[in-house]
Every structure is written in C-alpha cells, then in structure tokens.
Amino acid sequence: MAVSARRGTPLTIEEIRAAGLRLIVAGGVEALSMRKLAAELDVNPMSLYHHVANKTELIRGICVGTVGPLLDLPPDDGAPWQDQLRALAYAYRKLARTLPSLWTYVHNHPEVIELKEGGLWDVLFRILSAAGVPEDRREPTADVLHGFVSGLVLAETIGHIGGAQADEAYETAIAMIIRGLPEH
Template sequence: MAVSARRGLPLTSEEIYAAALRLIDTAGVDALSMRKLAADLDVNPMSLYHHVESKTGLLRGVCRLVDSRLQLPPDDGSPWQDQLRALAHAYRSIAQSHPSLWLHVNSHPGVIDQKGELWTVYNRILVAAGVPFDELAHTRKALVAFVIGLISSETIGFLQALGEEEGETDADATFEVAVDLIIASLEARHSRT
C-alpha cells in the first residue's frame, strides 16, 4: 500500500472508490480525473495507480462499491413477484442516489460487471418466474433495456415533461405501473402450473 508523506496513512482501494463516488456525485463523471481525485485524497496522483490502472478501472471499482450497498432481495422463499419488485426498486435507487454515475454506466456498458451479485439475484428471480434457461439471457436483456429506458427518461426529466402535458408528474406511480407490467408479462409468458 502506498503511503503519502502528506497524509501519513496508507491509501486503500475502498477509500479511493468512496472519494471518486463523492466527486462524481458532486460534479459528474466527466469532471472526474486522477489529479482531482488525488487532490481530494491529499496524495500524489501516481499513488492512485498502485490501486487502479485507469479511469475505467476506477469507475468499475466505484460501480462495485455502489452495488455492494444495494439492498438486494434475499432468497427467502418469498414470491418471485415481490423479489422482482424489490430488485427493481434497488436498481432504481442507484439512478436516484447517483444519477451522473448511472447515466454514464448505461451509456458505457463496458464498465458494468455483469457477474456481480445484482445480476446473480436477477437471474435467480427470473428462474423462479419460470423463464427457461434458453430464454434467460434474452429475457434479462429485454427487461434491462426496458427499465434502463424508463429510468433514463425519468433521470433526464423526459417523463416529467410528458406528465406535465397530462397533469401527471408522479414518477413513482409510473415506475410502479412499469414494474406491474413486467410482472404481468412474465406471469403470462412463463407461468408455472
């Protein structure tokens, strides 16, 4: 671990990712640089490279940090519909808590670790919903694209602009309708008898 003469304490990966997330939340992903991060941490910029190889690696670590904080539904025997609803809300919470990171990640999919716990839980729920193994990847991708589109529209204000014309601006209600539609479509297509 690199030790900064100014700090006197070893720098940790967790500290780097947390500081990067703070900077992203404040100024956006495009404003993040290794120099700004190093200044925030009071270290030499080269010290960061002992922990992360590049800005892309830094963003992957930030995404892992955010994923580790998600309240994912446990495999507790509750109905898959309830678990899917909880997962959808957990996923949406990323966009609400970290909109700049969320928009960046969804326009740069190479940053996403699709082997993380979020995706493991998602696959488990789809299997519980009756999605056959040979349709799992396609179903997962279709639902992710639908939810990303909805949340992106919400994040950039598109849904609010649409709702204003109709006198309805409640994004939460729109999100619940979307989750209900996903659940109903899975029930209709893959119901187990």
C-alpha cells in the same frame, strides 16, 4: 502500499474509491479525474496508479466495490417471485436516482463494467427461474427487462417523466412486466 510524503499514511483502495464517489456525487463523473482525486486525498497523482490502472478501472471499482453493495437486493426468502421482482426493480431505480451521473455514465460506457456480472444479475436470474422462465430464455428475458426498466429510469433521470407521474409510470411498467413474464 504507497505512502505519500504529505499524508504519512498508506492509501487503501477503499479510501480511493470512497473519495472518488464523493467527487462523483458532488460534481458528476466528469468531475472525477486522477488529479482531482489525488488533491482530495492529499497525495501525488502517481500514488493512485499503485492501486488503479486508470479512471475506467477506478469507476469499475467504485461501481462493484462501493456502490454495488448499496443495492438493496431482495433475499431468497421464499417470498413470491412477483414481490421479489418488484423489490429488485425498485432497488435498481433507487440506486439510479441516488447516483444519476454514475448510472448514466455506466450505461453510456459499457467498457466500464460488465453489466451481467454480480449481485443484481444473480438475483434477477434467480427470480426468473422462480417465475418459470426456462433456462435457455433467462438471459434474453433479463436483457429485455433490463432494457425496459433502464429506459424508464433514463426517461425519469433526464426529465421526460417527473414527480408523481414517474412513480405511477414505474409501477405500471413493473406490473406489466409481472403480468407478462408467465407467458415466457
């Protein structure tokens, strides 16, 4: 690990990601630069490149390693698939509302993260299986659900739907999804 002459202690990837997330929360993804991050950590900017290749890799790491675990995924506890799908949809919305700049950035920059990898997708495919969606229809169904829910979250994030109206619209959308899934 690189040790900064100013800091005296080695940087860790977790520390870098946490500081990067703080900058994003404070000023949006646009506020994150390697120079600003280095200043936040009191290191030479080149020290960061011992841990991440570039800003895109840093944001990917923040999403997967720091933010991903914050997503409150429903457990495989035998609850009805409808309840699990509703819980997943609300967890997704909560994360998007908590980190709107990062959520929007990731959806506008698909090179940042492979959207179909990891926890959320694994849980969604498990729920679709429990709902009776045939294996060969799960990925296209997941794509449609993601697009539908993301569109609604985007409308809320940019202010097209607000307040209690947003809560009602979201619940209506989730209810429509749940009613429609058995038809697949």
